Amino acid sequence: MLQTFASSISSLLDARALGHSLPAGLYTREDVFEADLDVFFRRHWICIGLECDVPEAGDATVIDIGKTSLILLRDDDGQIRVVHNVCRHRGSRLLDAGKTIVSKLVCPYHTWTYELTGELSHAPHMGKGFDKECRSLKPVTLKSIGGLIYICLSEHPPEDIGHLEHVMAERLAPYDVRNAKVAYETDVIEHGNWKLTIENNRECYHCSANHPELCVSFVDLDFGFDPETLSPDDRAQAEEHFELYAKRTEQWENDGYPSAAVEQLVFCSTNFRTQRLIISGAGESQTPDATAASAKLLGSITRKDLGDTHLWGHNSWKHFMGDHAVVSTIIPLSADTTLVRTKWLVHKDAVEGVDYDLEKLTSVWVATTDQDAELVARNHAGVEDPAYIPGPYSPFTETNLDKFATWYIDRMRAHGY
């Protein structure tokens, strides 16, 4: 009888050819999915939300990652905390999925009660000698970087988050994301592996054919092009754009806004890239006509021409503009489904209908996110087809995908695969 053995994860990693997309099994197999969750969502820093998700004391929100459930909350002293959503009695979940307001965390099972600091304050019928002090909710290691909440579930969080923190604390300060308002939020489930979601986000090769709304304000050339492919006119335009880019970067930097590209994408634990990009057209914001959607600008910003500070991580992408920010985080749900959670941020005092029009604020990234979900689903379906063979990345427009795939293999190896 013919017997087939599934190849090991290690041999799938070996099979990856440089400059090419990953072997199918790395996108589709259940055992790889479980390994990915462990390596990339437990042992690396991930972005799970924002301080302004929980603006008031007692605000809480539950974030589920695989079998791990976390509570992001603001305690009575205004401090942000992340604790495990697991009662220290017999393990019951404390809160259900979604957002809530709490004065204490009360377990629905036997009413053990925790303060918002995580300390156990009430545990009836446990006897005189019962020590409440060692039964606090398990805290999660967290860092707020300019109001963006990063956590790591490992006991040994990678130290190179320090570079991201150093670079972004200064860049994000003027936007005061900490005190922004979440004006709108969407959850989109993409029918594709999380790595296809990230690959799709790291190239704009697909933009001109698929994102008419985004292309009004976004310059796809910024993420690479082959000069030989361009017509003489387009080439002249591209050269003009890069001259302008150099000039604008210098101006922004002289005005005190760090702007040049900084990246840490390979041979590192914490994967990120940031750069202040030019917004084309009216030059202000990622809206249908590239003008600002909110009259009240973010934080302490007084000008609309600060471009788009983009920031990638391995589970998030973000765009910070003068008038608003768009923050997307992803959580893998299964080998072939990925949650994409997107939030639109405005100044905390900006009022819908007065300072901003919600449709204008959200329409570009709502359309883009839906278009991307469609693209990722098509990509995943093709990768699942036995006819799929890993294909070559463009050396001009997809170099960042090659770096991502290389980083992925390297991190899997570093964790014993």
Ligand code: FES
């Ligand atoms: S499991 Fe929570 S109080 Fe018993």
Ligand SMILES: [Fe+2]
């Ligand atoms: Fe896209």
